[in-house]
Amino acid sequence: MGWIGRKFDNLGSAVAGAGGGMGLSQAPAFTQAYLQRLGGHLDEARRTLQLVEQGVLVPELTAAEREQAAVGFADRVAELEATYASIADASPLMQPILMMRHGDSEIARRAWEAFTPAVPIDAPSLIWTGIGVVAALLVYELFKSPAAVVKRRRRRHTG
Incomplete structure (x- = not known):
C-alpha cells in the first residue's frame, strides 16, 4: 500500500471510529x-x-x-x-x-x-462513545482485512 493508500486507510479508520463513537454516545440519551x-x-x-x-x-x-x-x-x-x-x-x-x-x-x-441527539458529557455517554469508537474500528478492520489478504496473495504470485 502506497502513501496515498495509507492516508485513505487512516481517514477511513478515523471516520469509522468517529461515526461509531458519535452513534453509540447517544445510547444513554435515547x-x-x-x-x-x-x-x-x-x-x-x-x-x-x-x-x-x-x-x-x-x-x-x-x-x-x-x-x-x-x-x-x-x-x-x-x-x-x-x-x-x-x-x-x-x-x-x-x-x-x-x-x-x-x-x-x-x-x-x-x-x-x-x-x-444530545451532546454527551456524562460518564455513561463518554463510555458508550469509547465503546462505539472501538467497535467501529474493529468492524472497519474486519472489512478491510480480506482486501489486504487478497492483495498480498497477488503480490506473492506476481512477484
Missing part, C-alpha cells in the same frame, strides 16, 4: 427518551385501568365483563411496570442494553421519531 415515553404509556395504562374498574370507561359492561377487561388492563400495567423498573433501576451504563433486551419496539420506534 434510553432516557424511551423511558419518558414508556412512563407516559404506563401512566395512561394505569388511568385506563382505574376508569375501567370504576365503570366510567365503557359503562355498558356487566360486572363480569368489567372484571375481565380490568384483568387485561392490569396485565398491561404490570408488563409496563416491569419493563420500566428493569431499565430505570439499572446503572446508567447498563440501561441501553436492558432497553434493547426488554423494550417495546413500538414505543422505541415512536421515541426514535421524536428523538433529538
Whole structure:
C-alpha cells in the first residue's frame, strides 16, 4: 500500500471510529427518551385501568365483563411496570442494553421519531462513545482485512 493508500486507510479508520463513537454516545440519551415515553404509556395504562374498574370507561359492561377487561388492563400495567423498573433501576451504563433486551419496539420506534441527539458529557455517554469508537474500528478492520489478504496473495504470485 502506497502513501496515498495509507492516508485513505487512516481517514477511513478515523471516520469509522468517529461515526461509531458519535452513534453509540447517544445510547444513554435515547434510553432516557424511551423511558419518558414508556412512563407516559404506563401512566395512561394505569388511568385506563382505574376508569375501567370504576365503570366510567365503557359503562355498558356487566360486572363480569368489567372484571375481565380490568384483568387485561392490569396485565398491561404490570408488563409496563416491569419493563420500566428493569431499565430505570439499572446503572446508567447498563440501561441501553436492558432497553434493547426488554423494550417495546413500538414505543422505541415512536421515541426514535421524536428523538433529538444530545451532546454527551456524562460518564455513561463518554463510555458508550469509547465503546462505539472501538467497535467501529474493529468492524472497519474486519472489512478491510480480506482486501489486504487478497492483495498480498497477488503480490506473492506476481512477484
